[in-house]
Amino acid sequence: MTGTAPPSDRPGRGIFVTFEGGDGVGKTTQASLLEAWLTDAGRTVVRTREPGGTEVGVLIRDIVLHHRGEVSPRAEALLYAADRAHHIETVVRPALARGDVVIQDRYLDSSVAYQGAGRVLGRDEVRQLSLWATEGLLPDLTVLLDLDPVTARARLDADDKPFDRLEAEKESFHARVREEFLALAAAEPARFLVLDAAQPPTELAAAVRDRVAALLA
Template identity: 40%
Template sequence: MFISFEGIDGSGKSTQLVLLRDVLEQSGSTVMTIREPGATLLSESIREILLSTKQTITPTAELLLFSAARTQLVEKVIEPALEQGTVILCDRYVDSTTAYQGFGRMLDMESVKSCNRIATRGVMPSVTFFIDVAFEQAQQRMQFDTAAGEPDRMERAGREFFERVREGYLAIAKDDPARMVVIDGARDRAAIHDDILRALRDRTSLPL
């Protein structure tokens, strides 16, 4: 079972991923948590390049770097783990590319879709949670996050960019309602977590 978490920076993805991981582990599932880009040596190296503020990266180079990191992750980690029956919880996946590079950077959507097809090798999550939070609220959450440090290259993109990204996520959800669950992320952690559990009980056979 493959589950991904999406949303703008600071929306609460990682928080919810950890809450779900704990519940799944307590109910006996073998769980693997992954962050994107990351989880392989190559993908973590690409992550460093992508998030560093030391250099500018063109939108197309950004698209290709995220895609390279993803395909390494899919082939080396996700495909083998799915074969073992592991529950994979992924902090961002292909929808991030559609939302950030497609809607946010406004790259040609056909090129983004082609890259996504190549990078995922057709491997898609069964369920994707889009934690929907307004830009201001996400910014506020990041400001109060003492572990967050300085904003990375992506986080510096600004309000208009993130508003396009959010609209992008909503468009993806509208296109693919069977996979993407939109969660109202403006509420407290427990209410969001409850919605996530409820959606998984409805949509999967996970022992929850």
């Protein structure tokens, strides 16, 4: 890849980078590209996700995304918070203490968007639940890949995979989720990098690298 030179390694506290956005926007692709770039530069990278970044999280992920029976909205929010509390304590904080770069697919902003707005449980209540679960830990950088839900759904359809419980929700649900993500980014512009996910992956990756390089400089 061309563009910004990769950062050199450094001692001290690590960097916490999260990728957010609706289903089908390309979070996994961009996280993988960032991981490869940092690894090539000699950085130690911990790649993880929520839910499902721990053994406990895998069990919770199966419940919240693939359970065939009904899961009430408040129970769903609490399950995500439980996964997050365990994940941050056992995976993310130890990695940051070692000076690693943590690249994570989804974090508390997803709960605010999906449960707070999508399930209409309320932004403040869901955010405070996650902040309590994580003892207030926020990312150094949150990359929001923004894409209209219709285009994102077309990408998911092209993958020809069964939808999980959230992916299968109606268009109005995903519209609320997108609006909330954009509102969160507008409220914290220093933390968020908002990118048009319709751009080519290489262009998106270059923009992400520029911001991460600035954090590590």
